[in-house]
């Protein structure tokens with residue numbers, strides 16, 4: 023008998039769990055950041071794995087997209103925060119095209135939250151506080167810098183990290199906290215019987231407009 027194809031194997035995999043949290047769109051709050059923090063709390067309380075792991079899409083000035091996972095560092099009235107090196111590819115893209123799309127996916131709950139918005143840098147104080155709260159090994163990695171540049175060998179990395187471990191109290195100039203000020207936030211909830219409920223918040227001046235979306 024021939025091996026099943028990848029198409030068959032993938033099709034046989036389950037996508038969603040059987041039980042979902044509730045999403046009553048009629049009771050959704052006017053401010054999407056309130057709903058975001060509510061869903062985040064529910065993800066944390068439900069033991070969702072890495073609920074703060076967030077996909078962050080940027081694009082070069084000429085429109086070539088790129089995507090990576092970053093840790094969601096905070097949610098404030100200003101928006102959603104992440105931290106990275108401004109000298110990295112994503113940092114350079116953001117300097118030329120300060121917009122991003124974010125995705126939080128809480129698979130155990132069949133939920134995703136999609137965000138688009140303008141990106142700005144928080145001040146040095148925020149960057150420093152973020153940096154100094156990181157694990158010393160993570161700080162050494164950032165001090166060694168050169169994120170995403172070609173690496174000659176693992177020995178080269180190890181000696182750069184060993185040297186950087188002596189300086190983990192000094193904040194690199196290019197460690198930056200960034201905030202995405204949402205223009206749109208969409209809340210997506212899988213439902214029983216393969217249904218989906220989608221609620222889009224779109225910023226209109228100081229107000230948020232809410233719209234249900236077709237699945």
Ligand SMILES: Cc1cc2nc3c(=O)[nH]c(=O)nc-3n(C[C@H](O)[C@H](O)[C@H](O)COP(=O)(O)O)c2cc1C
Pocket residue numbers: 072075088089090091092093104105106107110111112113169170
């Ligand atoms: C779960 C997870 C969390 C991550 N968190 C961060 C982060 O907070 N900051 C960061 O710079 N890179 C983080 N990374 C590494 C990035 O995904 C990426 O490899 C790196 O930032 C280089 O991206 P760039 O080449 O697009 O600039 C994380 C990776 C994973 C898998």
